[in-house]
Amino acid sequence: METIHxxxxxxxxxxxxxxxxxxxxxxxxxxxxxxFWTIFASITQFTLIYxxxxxxxxxxxxxxxxxxxxxxxxxxxxxxxxxMVFALLSSSLWIIVSVYSIGYMRSLSEHAQTRYFFCFxxxxxxxxxxxxxGNLLTLYMFYEILTISTYPLVAxxxxxxxxxxxxxxxxxxxxxxxxxxxxxxxxxxLTGTLDFVAGxxxxxxxxxxxxxxxxxxxxxxxxTKAAIMPLHEWLPSAMIAPTPVSALLHAVAVVxxxxxxxLRVILYVFGPKILxxxxxxxxxxxxxxxxxxxxxxxxxxxxxxxxRLAFSTINNLAIIILGACLLSPDSLxxxxxxxxxxxxxxxxxxxxxxxIYVKTRKELVSEMDGIGREMPITMAAFTIxxxxxxxxxxxxxxxxxxxxxxxxxxxxxxxxxxxxLVSALxxxxxxxxxxxxxxxxxxxxxxxxxxxxxxxxxxxxxxTAVFSIVFGIFPDSFFRLFTITGIVVKTVFGGT
Amino acid sequence: MISEHFPALIxxxxxxxxxxxxxxxxxxxxxxxxxxxxxxxxxxHFAVSMMKKVIAQGSAIxxxxxxxxxxxxxxxxxxxxxALVLVSIAVISFLVAIYSNSNVKRELPEAxxxxxxxxxxxxxxxxxxxxxxxxxxxxxxLLEIASFSAYAIIAMGENGAQFAAFRYMIFGTIGACAYxxxxxYLYIITGSLNMADxxxxxxxxxHSKVLIAGFSFLLVGIGIKMALFxxxxxxxxxxxxxxxxxxxxxAPLFTKVGAYVLIRVMFTIFDPSxxxxxxxxxxxxxxxxATGIIFASILALAQTDLKRMLCYLIVVExxxxxxxxxxxxxxxxxxxxxxxxxxxxxxxxxxxxxGAIFSQIGTRNIYQFRILHKTMPITMAVFIIxxxxxxxxxxxxxxxxxxxxxxxxxxxxxxxxxxxxxIGSLLNAILFFRVLENAYFExxxxxxxxxxxxxxxxxxxxxxxxxxxxxMCFAVIIILLGIFSGKIINNIIQFAIPGxxxx
Numbered sequence: 001m002e003t004i005h006x007x008x009x010x011x012x013x014x015x016x017x018x019x020x021x022x023x024x025x026x027x028x029x030x031x032x033x034x035x036f037w038t039i040f041a042s043i044t045q046f047t048l049i050y051x052x053x054x055x056x057x058x059x060x061x062x063x064x065x066x067x068x069x070x071x072x073x074x075x076x077x078x079x080x081x082x083x084m085v086f087a088l089l090s091s092s093l094w095i096i097v098s099v100y101s102i103g104y105m106r107s108l109s110e111h112a113q114t115r116y117f118f119c120f121x122x123x124x125x126x127x128x129x130x131x132x133x134g135n136l137l138t139l140y141m142f143y144e145i146l147t148i149s150t151y152p153l154v155a156x157x158x159x160x161x162x163x164x165x166x167x168x169x170x171x172x173x174x175x176x177x178x179x180x181x182x183x184x185x186x187x188x189x190l191t192g193t194l195d196f197v198a199g200x201x202x203x204x205x206x207x208x209x210x211x212x213x214x215x216x217x218x219x220x221x222x223x224t225k226a227a228i229m230p231l232h233e234w235l236p237s238a239m240i241a242p243t244p245v246s247a248l249l250h251a252v253a254v255v256x257x258x259x260x261x262x263l264r265v266i267l268y269v270f271g272p273k274i275l276x277x278x279x280x281x282x283x284x285x286x287x288x289x290x291x292x293x294x295x296x297x298x299x300x301x302x303x304x305x306x307x308r309l310a311f312s313t314i315n316n317l318a319i320i321i322l323g324a325c326l327l328s329p330d331s332l333x334x335x336x337x338x339x340x341x342x343x344x345x346x347x348x349x350x351x352x353x354x355x356i357y358v359k360t361r362k363e364l365v366s367e368m369d370g371i372g373r374e375m376p377i378t379m380a381a382f383t384i385x386x387x388x389x390x391x392x393x394x395x396x397x398x399x400x401x402x403x404x405x406x407x408x409x410x411x412x413x414x415x416x417x418x419x420x421l422v423s424a425l426x427x428x429x430x431x432x433x434x435x436x437x438x439x440x441x442x443x444x445x446x447x448x449x450x451x452x453x454x455x456x457x458x459x460x461x462x463x464t465a466v467f468s469i470v471f472g473i474f475p476d477s478f479f480r481l482f483t484i485t486g487i488v489v490k491t492v493f494g495g496t
Numbered sequence: 497m498i499s500e501h502f503p504a505l506i507x508x509x510x511x512x513x514x515x516x517x518x519x520x521x522x523x524x525x526x527x528x529x530x531x532x533x534x535x536x537x538x539x540x541h542f543a544v545s546m547m548k549k550v551i552a553q554g555s556a557i558x559x560x561x562x563x564x565x566x567x568x569x570x571x572x573x574x575x576x577x578x579a580l581v582l583v584s585i586a587v588i589s590f591l592v593a594i595y596s597n598s599n600v601k602r603e604l605p606e607a608x609x610x611x612x613x614x615x616x617x618x619x620x621x622x623x624x625x626x627x628x629x630x631x632x633x634x635x636x637x638l639l640e641i642a643s644f645s646a647y648a649i650i651a652m653g654e655n656g657a658q659f660a661a662f663r664y665m666i667f668g669t670i671g672a673c674a675y676x677x678x679x680x681y682l683y684i685i686t687g688s689l690n691m692a693d694x695x696x697x698x699x700x701x702x703h704s705k706v707l708i709a710g711f712s713f714l715l716v717g718i719g720i721k722m723a724l725f726x727x728x729x730x731x732x733x734x735x736x737x738x739x740x741x742x743x744x745x746x747a748p749l750f751t752k753v754g755a756y757v758l759i760r761v762m763f764t765i766f767d768p769s770x771x772x773x774x775x776x777x778x779x780x781x782x783x784x785x786a787t788g789i790i791f792a793s794i795l796a797l798a799q800t801d802l803k804r805m806l807c808y809l810i811v812v813e814x815x816x817x818x819x820x821x822x823x824x825x826x827x828x829x830x831x832x833x834x835x836x837x838x839x840x841x842x843x844x845x846x847x848x849x850x851g852a853i854f855s856q857i858g859t860r861n862i863y864q865f866r867i868l869h870k871t872m873p874i875t876m877a878v879f880i881i882x883x884x885x886x887x888x889x890x891x892x893x894x895x896x897x898x899x900x901x902x903x904x905x906x907x908x909x910x911x912x913x914x915x916x917x918x919i920g921s922l923l924n925a926i927l928f929f930r931v932l933e934n935a936y937f938e939x940x941x942x943x944x945x946x947x948x949x950x951x952x953x954x955x956x957x958x959x960x961x962x963x964x965x966x967x968m969c970f971a972v973i974i975i976l977l978g979i980f981s982g983k984i985i986n987n988i989i990q991f992a993i994p995g996x997x998x999x
Contacts, residue, residue: 069896069982115869137899141890148889151929158937167929174887174925178918181888185902185914 002060009064009077009132012048012087015041016094016128020121027114038098038117045128046091049084053480056084059487063134072193075141078134080198081487082267082336086260087131088479089340093252093347094124096460100351101244103456107358110242115152120248122149127253130260136184136194136269139261143180147173147225150254153245154238165237172234176224180261183217186210187269196264198491200271208278211270215280218265225258226321227314229291235314239306243354246306247347256343259317263324263335267492272327281325288325289419291318296426303364305353308430309346312389315423316342323404326416329489331407336485337475338400341388344468345397348385351461352378355453365434372438374451377458379438381465386431388468391424396471499545503559503572506542506582507625507638510535514617521610528613529597535617536590539624543586547579551987558630566630567693573630577764577833577992580984581627581756584840587973588748589620591966595848596741598960602855603739604652612652612739618645619745623753632679632765633689635757636672639721642753643668646746653738660733667720667730675717681710682765694765702770711770714761715777722754723811724818725788732807740851743803748843751810752836755817759832762821768996772824782822786916789815793923802850802860802931806843809886809927812920813839819913820901826993828904833989835897838885838977842894845882845970849875852959852967868935872957874964876935881971883928885978888921893977900985 019041026034055062056079066075079087101120105113126149129142147170155166188194190205202211224231235255239246249255266275275281292315299311316338323335355378356362356371372379388395391402401424408417452458467478476482498505513535520527550557556575560566574582593616600612622642629635647668651661683689685706686697701707716727723731731751735743762771772778789812796808817839820832852875853868854860869876885892898921905913957964977984 067979067982070985073982075891075979137890141895144889148884152936155933155937163933163937167933170925170929174922178922181899181902181921182914182918185899185906189903189906 002058004055004060004062005064006062007064008048008052009062009079010066012045012052012091013077013125013128013132015045015048016121016125019044020118020125023114023117023121031113034114034117035098035102038102038121039095041121042091042095042098042124045124046095049087049091049128052079052084053088053484055079056081056484056487057480069137072195073137073188074135075138076134076195077129077132077138078196079132080196081484081491082263083131083133084484085336085339085481085488086256087128088481089256089343090124090127090131090252092479093343093464096464097244097247097252097347099456100247100354100460103454103460104242104244104354104358107454107457108242110156111158112156116156116242119149119152120245123153123248123253125149127257130257135196136187139264140177140180140184143225143257143261144177146253146257147177150245150249153248154241156241156245159240162240165234165240168237169234172224172231176221176231179217179221179224181221183214183221186214186217196268197271198268199494200267200269200274202270203274211274211278212280215265215270215275218269219262219284222258222261222265225255226262226317227255227258228288228318228321229294229314232291232295232314236307236310239304239310243306243350243357246310247350247354252343252347255313255317256339259320259339262321266321266324267332272493275325276327281327284325285322285413285416288318288322289416291315292322292419292423293426296423296430300426300430303366305356305363305365305368305434306350308365309349309353312349312427312430313346315427316346316389319401319404319420319423322416322419323407326407326411326413328407328411329493330403330410332492333485333489334400334403334405334407336488337403337481338397340479340481341396341400341468341471344464344471345385345388345395348381348461348464348468349389351457351464352382352385355457355461358457359451359453365437368434369437369441372435375453377452377462379435381461382438383435384465384468386427386435388472390427390431394472395468396475397468398472399475499549500559502542502546503557503574503628504561506539506546506586507572507621507628509538509542510617510621510624514614514621517617518610518614521613525606525609528610529593532593532613532617533590536586536593536620539620540583540586540590543579543582546574547583547988550574550576550579554991567688567690570634571630571690571692572628573692574628575992576988577759578627578756580833580837580988580992581753582624584837585620585623585627585749585753588840588844589616589623589745591969592741592745592844592848595744595851595963595966598962599741599851599855600739603654603741608652612649615645615649616745618642619649623749626753627756630691631689632682632691632694636676636679639675639757640672642750643672643721646750649742650734650738650746653742655737657734657737660730660737664730664734667727671717671720671727673717674713674720678710678713678715678717681706681713685710691760691765695767698766698770702774708775711761711766711775711777715758715781718754718758718761722751722758722814724814725784725792725811728788728792728811728814731810732804735807735810736801736804740847740854744844744847744851747806747810747847748840751814752817752840755814755821755832755836758818759821759829763829763994763997768824768994778822778824781818782910782913785815785818785822786913787815788812788818789916789920790923793920793927796927797923797930800861800863802853802862803847804860805862805927805931806846806850809846809924810843812924813843813886816898816901816917816920819917820897820904823901823904823908823910823913824997825904825907826990826997827900827907829993829997830985830989831897831900831902831904833992834893834900834981834985837984838893838897838974841970841973841977842882842885845878845967845974846886848963848967848970849879849882852957852963853879856958862931862934865931865935867938871955872959874957875959875967878967878971880932881974883932885974887925887928891975891978893974893981896978896981
């Protein structure tokens with residue numbers, strides 16, 4: 001595998017940071033210029049990351065060493081295939097969410113918009129950093145930046161509940177980070193390095209007990225952000241945040257970063273070999289399966305649309321982790337594909353929820369009867385997203401779930417196949433009533449013609465919906481995600 | 497060559513200037529401040545060039561005061577351990593002096609300025625001296641210079657400061673006595689006061705009871721001076737009630753210099769075979785530090801006064817340093833030494849910011865902070881950087897020292913300390929987010945309110961630039977220390993670790 005040294009990753013990471021400060025200094029006085037910086041930074045970042053795709057396809061890794069900190073630890077960015085998937089997802093969706101945010105924040109004439117856009121850009125700085133970090137220390141650094149920059153976004157409304165939700169968010173995530181720190185210290189103590197290696201670098205270090213403890217602590221730490229079940233409490237509470245933030249939390253940056261980190265640990269720190277030797281994967285798989293099913297059952301009982309989506313997210317994140325810890329090439333491919341695909345579908349759903357809120361101030365599913373007639377585009381997009389999450393072709397959710405199921409079959413653990421299928425079924429049970437009621441029930445009251453949300457809101461959600469279908473039919477189009485995930489699988493399993 | 501005399505000059509310059517400032521102040525108070533700046537600026541030059549020299553030649557600079565060779569004369573030594581501490585003291589006292597120029601005029605009557613600056617320089621003299629001296633008794637003398645100027649300068653503060661200073665004086669004197677007794681014991685059995693000489697004479701006597709008694713006295717004395725839990729009780733009152741610029745000077749420097757002395761005594765005068773193996777104080781220190789972290793963090797959580805909260809934080813950070821020392825290995829000691837430096841800058845950053853907040857809004861009560869991000873954005877940005885560093889968020893420097901501390905306790909297999917370090921950082925996080933929450937969010941009761949309230953427009957801090965710039969410097973230094981932590985450790989700190997602990 002060839003390594004290319006290039007400073008493009010650095011610029012890709014710095015562009016949101018630069019954007020953030022431009023936003024801050026422009027401030028409230030010139031909102032248009034401020035929003036221009038957001039868009040400009042996001043497009044710059046996306047272009048930079050997109051330009052790295054050919055290198056990844058050739059099977060090489062792009063590296064940039066910022067500074068050596070200590071023996072074996074450096075501040076280092078590495079773009080490998082896996083990081084590329086997440087970087088592509090977050091940078092492409094950032095553009096879309098930015099446009100949407102502008103529409104959303106302006107229609108509601110929200111307060112503190114500068115702080116909002118500033119923190120948003122910093123969060124993206126964190127997310128891209130997580131995606132492109134070359135070792136655990138760099139990862140941890142951006143992980144913390146991401147956590148802290150999202151806190152003001154969660155508490156944005158500044159009502160007592162919002163502040164409470166913010167506190168909860170911080171307490172959960174900072175505690176998680178402490179677990180990560182513990183494991184990271186231990187890993188460094190054992191191996192003297194923290195650089196990611198496809199297939200893991202912990203092999204041959206430490207006793208099985210120690211490795212189990214480290215692994216458990218890693219999973220607890222990163223799992224908090226990935227909302228694994230007993231640690232998920234913060235996520236539904238965080239739904240109090242403005243909708244674009246929820247979209248960011250769910251689809252783009254925060255929880256995805258959590259899942260990304262968990263997968264990094266599974267695949268690039270421990271590696272499939274150790275996990276299967278120590279039999280940890282089975283334990284993790286059962287814990288995660290519980291989350292998969294239980295999150296969906298809770299989702300059934302949620303009337304608040306955003307909370308329902310939140311539990312659906314918890315379910316999907318767990319599916320990704322489950323796919324990775326089955327340790328079969330196919331399920332891994334499904335899992336990695338599900339990261340961007342779920343991102344596109346879930347962001348569509350959240351943006352629809354936001355659009356409905358902006359136009360009608362409705363947040364409860366039970367109030368949304370007949371909304372399909374009033375907001376046809378929004379609901380069409382919603383339907384696409386929901387259908388995709390259930391796993392019905394031609395929306396992209398089908399492809400990832402297909403690979404997950406094949407993987408479960410191949411690893412000869414049929415029970416997990418059932419987990420996938422039951423969860424898909426439950427998805428259908430809680431999504432379809434929304435759609436059916438929206439289209440076929442009549443709203444008693446003022447239901448007169450089409451009342452779509454402003455263009456800045458509708459266009460982004462239409463775009464992501466279209467992309468969800470395009471990826472369903474041509475999974476390799478635009479971002480070459482299908483090929484890239486193939487490379488991920490090959491590098492991770494290649495060595496063993 | 498004058499540069500050979502830098503070790504003496506760094507102590508003598510502020511000492512002499514302190515009297516000059518007083519004399520000049522009798523005639524014209526306006527000249528006091530420039531003189532202080534000149535003195536401290538020169539000190540930065542001395543400290544930096546000594547550090548460069550130490551790095552370049554790779555060994556310590558020895559300077560014999562009055563050309564009297566040790567062990568009879570007083571020797572000043574600059575090695576890898578204290579070169580960095582000297583630079584930090586110089587930089588912080590210089591920046592705090594700039595900060596104090598306008599700040600102190602608001603809090604103290606004009607007539608007291610000469611006294612203030614005299615004591616300020618004496619304080620710095622003492623701190624430089626403690627750090628640079630290679631003589632155990634001389635250290636006591638300079639410790640008392642620093643302490644007495646601290647008592648006096650604290651007593652200048654608001655109502656109640658006099659009592660706090662008195663209490664501090666009683667505690668401090670007990671500490672000084674204990675230290676002096678300890679030095680006395682060492683002198684009884686060796687007949688020497690020079691640190692390097694002592695370290696050669698002591699090893700054959702390591703099993704002597706006198707030595708153990710002396711060592712214990714030394715530790716107690718230093719423990720009080722560095723506000724080690726549970727003898728920290730003098731600290732919160734006196735630092736809270738002191739004038740802002742005084743606490744900005746004392747809080748970063750005094751206790752940390754104490755921690756430096758602890759390392760000196762444990763690993764230079766004595767060597768690890770005594771202080772770790774024969775008389776395992778590290779065991780006791782570790783538990784004391786660990787209890788201190790938890791206890792002081794909880795006490796800090798109970799405070800509503802920002803400055804008092806930060807005072808308890810000092811005790812917490814001292815606990816971290818002590819745990820690093822107690823793990824007695826390369827990583828732990830690297831962490832401890834690095835944390836001494838980092839904590840100096842973090843505390844300077846936080847205390848100057850707290851002082852600025854106090855002078856703009858007139859209260860230190862956390863629950864009365866409102867929308868500070870709009871009325872004093874720069875101060876709050878600085879405060880956040882300091883806070884994140886204390887919490888341990890990379891790339892701020894606080895993370896990196898914690899990282900080495902964690903590696904140190906893992907290597908020492910002290911799991912309780914590990915848990916304490918981790919929990920301690922969480923408690924720190926709660927501590928600061930409580931402040932930030934109050935400072936940043938206007939609690940709104942409903943969404944309608946949100947919609948109508950366009951809020952106050954952002955204005956820049958109404959704080960003189962002379963105070964803003966030092967604060968911003970501290971914030972920048974915190975980040976730079978974090979990013980270049982590897983360079984600092986590879987070039988300086990790793991040579992400061994005693995040979996027995998390498999590996």
